[in-house]
Amino acid sequence: MTVRQMDADIVILGGGSAGTFAAINAKKTNPKARVVVLDKGPIETSGAIGRGMDALNIVSVPGYGTPEDVVEALTKVTEGVLDQDCAYVLGQRSLEIMKDLEEYTNRKPGDLFPLDDKGNYKASYLHPTEKPLYMAMDGEDIKRGLARQVRKLGCTVLDRTAAVKLLTKDGKIAGVFAFNIRSGKHYLIKAPAVIITAGCAGKFGMPRDGYLSGIYEFPGNTGDGYSLAYQAGAELVNMECFQTNLLMKDFNGPACGYVVIPRGGYGVNALGQKYWSHGYWSGDMFLAVWREFVEGRGPVYLKMDHLPEDTVKGLEKILWGTERTVRGQFHKQRDEDYRCWDSVEQGMEEITLCSGHSNSGIWVNKDTETTVPGLFAAGDCASVPHQYLTGAFVFGKIAGQMAANYAASAKREAPEIDAEQLWKETSAALEREDGLPVEQVEIKIRSKISQYMTPPKSDPLFQKMLWWTERIRREDIPQVKVADFHDLIKVTEVQSIVDCAEMAARASLFRTESRWGLSHYRMSHPQRNPEWDGKWVAVKKNMSTGEMELSKKDVPGYKWDYTKRLEYEYPKMQIDIGKGYVHPPNDTNDPWIVEKVVREGYDIPKRMVDAKEEEE
Structure with a gap:
């Protein structure tokens, strides 16, 4: 099969929220730009909001919040480890992208987003601050609306086509190598600018229910963006900050506390007691959930039975429609009703790496530039912490604009690559006569991640995890046998998961403290260390030796002096179990x-x- 060669100005890896906004705005910035969008699925339904979305979780709108309020909230929940300029831009441009969404979906003010009696967009409280920064949304159709705009503007969309390697020349971006996961057509796309919008490492640890493809994230979110950036020499930060997901038990999907809490719901333990002061997805809340189980008051539930009947019906519409259509059936089969206090059982079902809901990602500045010239990143894989869907849109838009301007003046370099040899290496698992099923290797690495890396973090377990990543990379992946192109992409996904596991393990051992609640609760260093205030752990590949290098990196100087910690303390683990018989x-x-x-x-x-x- 011959390699197909294409010339482009901008290639976008991932057609989700950030990717579609990047494509639209790259074309608007330079209508003559050749923009190519790659996605593992059809862009109409791909990404974390393929079904739609019910809210923008962080915004600043007139009458309710300011960009500085967004900076204050993120400074607090990240405990000061952030670029405040990025947080300011997130708040500053949130109103702008709300207007964009209304335009792209042909919705009038008050239809897509709620208005108050003064005609302002009406925000609600969610964050552990005194300002309302949460914006409800009736957004079942927004992803399809964004896809229509991408195609209408003339972008080239390669559905079901995934990038497997970033191509560089003299340290700068020169293109992308990709293949179609159904036909096997493979592409060498030459381009001076690439935008990574490939989402988080959603498939990282193994969910408690044991299913490989959950419904919390887009099933293709396997950390490809993290791995592609790392292998190309880009810097990543905060890979030690885990997202310890509090999901609906056995459903492996969102419990949707962010839908319920702004409308008066809250979390309770098995005794019906509210277990923490707020429901925001920060490390202190996860630490509080962990404590309930350790001290015997689990499981925990999302309580809604005290809400007005009309509100409960509204929540059912959102949770069973916009969020996950199978959720209503799940509850029905279990005879569960939101009018009972314990109808939504929650569990800490998995760990992932994400910036949208947490801190970890490819390092970017406020202009979405990475440390590799010509490479931009936005959305859940980029380093703007707790940016949620708002950040995917804001920084996706910025990435499209910046990449279009960069590509217009960049010198075009031919990548130094033997495309036929690269395809031979990529497709090796198809050619083997016998070998390991790819699902078996995926189960192995993800099970090890859950067994050895789930917080609280143990140094010996993390050292053992590094032993496993090296062994799986050396012994298992070269022996995988697949029968079709769909399973061939799973081989690269497993490689991405292994890369992410090694980065997360090494970064966790490098940061000699605990921080962000349960997200980086390290048992050998169970308290915050002031020496790490305002510091990132940076992870980078040495392109000469191939070794993984870690360093301490200063965050930019703070422009606003806001609280840099949340109101919690780490528990003292002193368990006396007696002497025992000898x-x-x-x-x-x-x-x-x-x-x-x-x-x-x-x-x-x-x-x-x-x-x-x-x-x-």
Whole structure:
């Protein structure tokens, strides 16, 4: 099969929220730009909001919040480890993208977003601050609206086509290598600018229900963006900050506290008691959930039975429609009703890496530039913390604008790559006569991640995880056998998961403190260390040696002096379980077993033979 070559100005990896906004705004900035969008699925339904979305979780709108309020909230929940310029831009441009969404979906003010009696967009409280920064949204159709705009503007869309390698020349972006996961058509796309909008590492640890493809994230979110950026030499930060997902038990999907809490719901333990002061997805709240289980008050629930009937019906419409259509059936089969306090059981079902709901990602500045010239990143894979869907739109738009301007003046370099050889290496699993099923290797790495890396973090377990990543990379991945192109992409996904696991493990061991509540609760360093205030752990590949390098990187100087911590403390783990019975010692020299070893001709240590001879 011949490699198909294409020339482009901008290639966008991922057609989700950030990717579609990037494509639209790249074309608006330069209508003549050749924009190519790659996605593992059709862009109408791909990405984390393929079904639609019910809210923008962080905005600043007139009468309710300011960009500075967004900076204050994010400074607090990140405990000061952030670029405040990025947080300011997030708040500053949130109103702008709300107007964009109304335009792209042909919705009038008051239809897509709620208005108050003064005609202002009406925000609600969610964050652990005094300002309302949450904006409800009736957004079932927004992803399809964005896809229509992308195609209408003339972007080239390669659905079901995934990038497997970023191509560089002299340290700068030169293109992308990709293939179609149904037909196997593979592409060498030359371009001076690439925007990574590939989402988070959603498939990281193994969910408690054991299913490989959950419904919390887009199933293709396997950390490809993190891995592609790392392999191209870009810097990543906060990979030690885990997203410890509080999901609906057994459903492996969102419990949707962010839908319920702004409307008066809250979390309770098995005794019906509210277990924490707020419901925002920050590390202190996850630490509080972990405590409920450790101290025997789990499981925990999302309580709605006290809400007005009309509100409960409205929540059912959102949760069973915009969020997940199968959720209503799930509750029906279990005879669960939101009018009962314990109808939505929650569990800490998995860990992931994400900036949208947490802190970890490819380092970017406020202009979405990475440390590799020509490479931009936006959305859940980029380093703007707790940006949510708002950030995907805001920084997707900025990335499209910046990449279009960069590509217009960039020198075009031909990538130094043997495309046929690269395809041969990529498709090797198809050519093997026999080998390991790719699902078996995916189960193996993801199970190890959950077993060894789930917080609280243990140093010996993380060291063992590094042993496993090296072994799986060396022994298992080269032996995978697949039968079709769909499974071939899973091989690269497993490689991405292994890369992310190594980055997360090394970064966790490098940061000698605990921070962000449960997200980086390190048992050997169970308190915050002031030496790490305002510091990132940066992870980067040494392009000469191939080794992973870590360093301490200063965040930019703060422009606003806001609170840099949340109101919680780490528990003191002092468990006295008594003495225990000790039996009399046995003889460590066992002549019975030594005689059998000698008789069978095994090569045993000389000291064991000497001990046997002395006894005789």
